[in-house]
Amino acid sequence: MRRRMRGTAVAAIALTSLMVVSACAKDSGGGTTPTGSGSACEFSTPPTAPATSSTSAASGDKVDGSALKIGLAYDIGGRGDASFNDLAAAGFDQAIKDMGVKKENTRELSAAPNEDEAAKQTRLRQLASEGFNPIVGVGFAYTESLKVVAPEFPNVKFGLVDSAVEGAANVTPLVFAEQEGAFLAGVVAAYQSKNCHVGFVGGVDIPLIQKFEAGYNQGARTAAPKVKIDKKYITPAGDFTGFQDPPKGQEAAKGLIDKGADVVYPAAGASGIGVFAAVKQAGVLAIGCDADQYNQPALAANRDVIVASSLKRVDVAVYDFFHAAAADKLASLPKVFDLKVDGMGYATSGGKIDAKLQGILEGYKKDIVDGKIKVADTP
Numbered sequence: 001m002r003r004r005m006r007g008t009a010v011a012a013i014a015l016t017s018l019m020v021v022s023a024c025a026k027d028s029g030g031g032t033t034p035t036g037s038g039s040a041c042e043f044s045t046p047p048t049a050p051a052t053s054s055t056s057a058a059s060g061d062k063v064d065g066s067a068l069k070i071g072l073a074y075d076i077g078g079r080g081d082a083s084f085n086d087l088a089a090a091g092f093d094q095a096i097k098d099m100g101v102k103k104e105n106t107r108e109l110s111a112a113p114n115e116d117e118a119a120k121q122t123r124l125r126q127l128a129s130e131g132f133n134p135i136v137g138v139g140f141a142y143t144e145s146l147k148v149v150a151p152e153f154p155n156v157k158f159g160l161v162d163s164a165v166e167g168a169a170n171v172t173p174l175v176f177a178e179q180e181g182a183f184l185a186g187v188v189a190a191y192q193s194k195n196c197h198v199g200f201v202g203g204v205d206i207p208l209i210q211k212f213e214a215g216y217n218q219g220a221r222t223a224a225p226k227v228k229i230d231k232k233y234i235t236p237a238g239d240f241t242g243f244q245d246p247p248k249g250q251e252a253a254k255g256l257i258d259k260g261a262d263v264v265y266p267a268a269g270a271s272g273i274g275v276f277a278a279v280k281q282a283g284v285l286a287i288g289c290d291a292d293q294y295n296q297p298a299l300a301a302n303r304d305v306i307v308a309s310s311l312k313r314v315d316v317a318v319y320d321f322f323h324a325a326a327a328d329k330l331a332s333l334p335k336v337f338d339l340k341v342d343g344m345g346y347a348t349s350g351g352k353i354d355a356k357l358q359g360i361l362e363g364y365k366k367d368i369v370d371g372k373i374k375v376a377d378t379p
Helices: 008-018 084-099 117-129 140-152 178-192 207-223 246-258 269-282 297-305 314-326 355-369
Strands: 070-076 106-111 135-137 158-161 171-174 197-204 228-235 263-267 285-290 306-312 344-347
Touching: 070 084, 070 117, 070 140, 084 106, 084 314, 106 117, 117 135, 117 140, 135 140, 135 314, 140 158, 158 314, 171 314, 178 197, 178 207, 178 263, 178 285, 178 306, 178 344, 178 355, 197 207, 197 246, 197 269, 207 228, 207 263, 207 355, 228 246, 246 263, 246 269, 263 269, 269 285, 269 297, 285 297, 297 306
Parallel strands: 070 106, 070 135, 135 158, 158 171, 197 228, 197 263, 263 285, 285 306
Antiparallel strands: 306 344
16 A cells, blocks of 8 residues: 555654644553453454555655745644644645745645635635645535635645545545544443443534544444443534534533443544533543644643544645645545555554454454445545
């Protein structure tokens, strides 16, 4: 399997931006949890793990970006959300470093919760009119704005995370198979649950987050067909504060825990910070989302409850876009960042996943990559 234009850059992104705390750090849980130990679940026969990992990294061509001006327009939350936006920032930072972009030729702009389309259009126009090119819009919230702004700047290369703009030749979609990473999170949840009862917290009830729910549900039920799954969305479609409200995330998680869920998986942006706080207070377990959240500084106080994380490699997609745009090779980017191209994945920092469960995860991952398991993208 080949990682397009990543090489050592991906390792650097992971080590410097997402894994700033050693994965070997002492965990307050005090060691490894045996696979399925004490669980009330009855498990399906798992697939056989591959003999060796099928993932490898190939070095990409060096690109000189010293003359470039590159821009990034964040989704709500911006840097510091310990999730989606921080991943985009990691890819942005690494692209600047690797391509030799001058600091004064970079610009980051953030969004406000529930802002109108005019504000998004203004942000994108500001970057483009000031000569920034290429530019990435972080999140589907920029879809409608780019329908208007991209045609106004036909020579500017825009990247759009999580969405596409039909008919806009200068907008490159950077989309993911979120359901595949969430499937593996569901497998972990089933094996780590003592009650055979797990929970899902979604930030906003929209199709993008429903992809996480769908994969998580399918993974948990594939591993343990009788597992009970409860869910809670923080806000309905249209109210995007659900991605930036830790207190409501904490409340949502507490509700699931009170019903009996003892492993909770949030796909909720910065609201996940509150989810982990509720999980820690209740003495149960959680699974991170998007980033390796065990190693996120903002979650240091509660990281010991995070047994694994599903990885959505927004960092890789953003880095690859800037690299490909600078080299005029945008056609080389994958159509979907999925498990097959390492656009999705999982992390087991914290030492709570034993070798047997690691093998089970690799077996399920291989079956997804090989097409033996088709992961649904709707609940």
